[in-house]
Amino acid sequence: MKAIVVGGGIGGLAAAVSLRRVGWEVEVRERAAAFGEIGAGVGVMPNAMRALEWMGVSDEIRRLGTPRVSGGVRRQDGRWLVHLPDVGQEKVIAMHRADLHGVLLRALPSSVLFNDAEVTRVDELDADLVVAADGINSRLRAELFPEARGPEYAGATAWRGVAPGPFDLPISQTLGPGGEAGILPLGDGRVCWYVACVAPADARLDPVELFADWHDPLPELVSTTQDVIRHDIYQLPLLPTFVRGRVALLGDAAHAMTPYLGQGACMALEDAVTLAAVGGDLARYDAVRRPRTRSVWKGSRMAGKFGIEMRSPIALALRDFAFRVLPPSLAIQGMTRFSSWEVPQVHSIGSNPVVN
């Protein structure tokens, strides 16, 4: 059986690695001149770690990502609202996106990778299975679901960077009025950071100015990092199915979501492993992945409402109070409640495979 994967981002490469593990012949077609990732950090949550374990690459991820450090949630002035030991490695392993992409790329032979290979139509592709992993602006999604709406602006903008360090910092998310920030240390002393605020799309804004009075070392990280990437945040409206004929949508092409739970790339990894675990059975893939990604998509929207979008002083005071009085594990449950996912086990009852 042969699969063509369209798109060589984190989702597409993960699909290729996973399908090869269960015996598929795979080809990855990437439109860019070279396989690679720009961007800054990505948080690998425990659910994504299980997917990477299944793919056989988790040791490298642990080595390259956040070491065992403490962390939690802070206020704009730096006061901890919740602080836990062992957040790094236990709750989240942050990595440079290029490192995660590189780990997946090295798990594939170069003979299956085709760059400068833009796909414009599904009928160009001679394969039993086509995996559309071509991102939020997916051309294949637009071809197969012409009735579906395209990306919609989620009302906020983010800047991300990697500061060279070396730093010795805890991992943290900081919530302020109409904004949030995160510090994600890597294993080699570098630090991935992001800052984000509510804003109209394409607004002219200076993050150095906006985050100048946030706690240390955020202002220093934002003002001294050389390459800062800005992303206005978009999401894709939910679809009634991820499957058309022999094509499966995967990753952002299927369900691009806001980044407030840090689960977008994690969902792409889960999609990839699930598609392989169900042996490329698209009805089962759809039945398993749509409810899961729908709840994470909605949870991420909700996290935005209780996080970055909250601006009223009364609501902020109530939120801070709730963080202080709740046991730490309960206080961060909103952020971690989707992390308990396990790779689906496929077994047979009579002649029918059943997915757990």
Ligand SMILES: Cc1cc2nc3c(=O)[nH]c(=O)nc-3n(C[C@H](O)[C@H](O)[C@H](O)COP(=O)(O)OP(=O)(O)OC[C@H]3O[C@@H](n4cnc5c(N)ncnc54)[C@H](O)[C@@H]3O)c2cc1C
């Ligand atoms: C500000 C921000 C912060 C985020 N933070 C996190 C986080 O902490 N944790 C997390 O899990 N997720 C995070 N995400 C989400 C995450 O970045 C995405 O969910 C993930 O990268 C999606 O991967 P993908 O492979 O589906 O798509 P992409 O990474 O978009 O890859 C698509 C690939 O397809 C190629 N392509 C496109 N069209 C074609 C074509 N026609 N033919 C061939 N190739 C094509 C592109 O060149 C690209 O290489 C964040 C996103 C944003 C915007």
